[in-house]
Amino acid sequence: MARQLGNQLLGFREAAGLNQTQAAEVLSAQAAKVAKMERGWVPFRDPDVIALCQLYGVDAPGTLESLLRLAKLDRERRKAKGWWVTSLTPGSLREYIAMEDVALRLRTWQLALIPGLFQTPEYMRALAVAAVSPDRIEEIERLVDVRSRRQQRLHGDNPLRVHAVIWEAALRQMIGGPRAMRQQLRHLCELMEAPNIDVQVLPFRAGVHSCGGGPFNILSFAEEGAVDVVHMDGLRSTNWVEGAEESAAYTELFTRTCATSLSPYDSLRFGESIAKGMNE
Structure with a gap:
């Protein structure tokens, strides 16, 4: 705000x-x-x-x-004093989680990874080990704990409504090995049955797509006058888009990508078939 x-x-x-x-x-x-x-x-x-x-x-x-x-x-x-105030040092992640905690809806586009709100602990640890030195176990577990606590927004009396569009590559990239990845895909498929979660997969066969520039999140709020906020987290920087025209452009981009993706039902069946095909 x-x-x-x-x-x-x-x-x-x-x-x-x-x-x-x-x-x-x-x-x-x-x-x-x-x-x-x-x-x-x-x-x-x-x-x-x-x-x-x-x-x-x-x-x-x-x-x-x-x-x-x-x-x-x-x-x-x-x-407001959310759990992230004591769990995270000031910075872009703490700011993003604070906004996610009060958001009404999240639309997310992911190229190479399963969205953080849908990740299993094993998948999270595999990602954390790639980003943090393996001997820093405490740091790895802290990152896993933060992401796990964020997932509480998917449940409760007023759960966050999430619409995720995921490129097929994110479902096939072997993060954590076949067992961990199969478990991750099964967890994703279970979440897709929830009434507040819609997931669409953009398959390789769709060809060139509109959202090739990178992953982004669109946060929407219930308050009158609140413009959607777009968040893009890169390797070395975090970008925020909060102007009405700019956020509308990302919404249009997201909508176009949805139109070329599989339906939620077909995406569920697609994810299940990929999970079944993964070998140890």
């Missing part, structure tokens, strides 16, 4: 032709405060949001109310 609100204020400032120093004057503050607000690094005070909107000439009906609503939601979420 903070990053999204900051982006909107940044856009309004640039449209008004003002720099951060000029914006800071109306807040009786330094330019650094405006910079931190626009990056979503600090909580938003209602008087500051109102003052900036007046300066920027933002007077569209409902716009200020929407911004103040986002500011309130952001303050409430900063006060």
Whole structure:
């Protein structure tokens, strides 16, 4: 929410032709405060949001109310103390999990890996060993524990709704060996029976597809005025897309890929057949 609100204020400032120093004057503050607000690094005070909107000439009906609503939601979420606060050091992963915990829906596209929310402990450990030195057992188990706890969002009274599109390569890549991979695929097939989970497989035979640029997650929220947030986690960096037009572009990309993928029913049968064909 903070990053999204900051982006909107940044856009309004640039449209008004003002720099951060000029914006800071109306807040009786330094330019650094405006910079931190626009990056979503600090909580938003209602008087500051109102003052900036007046300066920027933002007077569209409902716009200020929407911004103040986002500011309130952001303050409430900063006060929340989820398990990830003590389990993870500050960073992109902790920020992502905090957003995933309050999201209503997740749409995810995966090229080479089973989505984290669907991974078995054995599959997780195989991935962790590849990323962490094998002698750092505690670090490996910590990574497995964090991912396992994230999976709690798939259950309960208000479970996260997940729509995953997975390239066939992720089902065939032998991570952890045949036994672990067969177990992973069977677990995936069991999850596909859940009412809040839809999985589609994009088979090799579909040919060139729209989402060749890399995996991404689209998080959707229940709050009025909340724009979808797109998260892309790379080897050395994490990218967030929170503008309305940009997130809409990823939604369209996801929708096009769904259209060329197998149906959920056919994907389930496809996953079962791959699991059966795996030998020790």
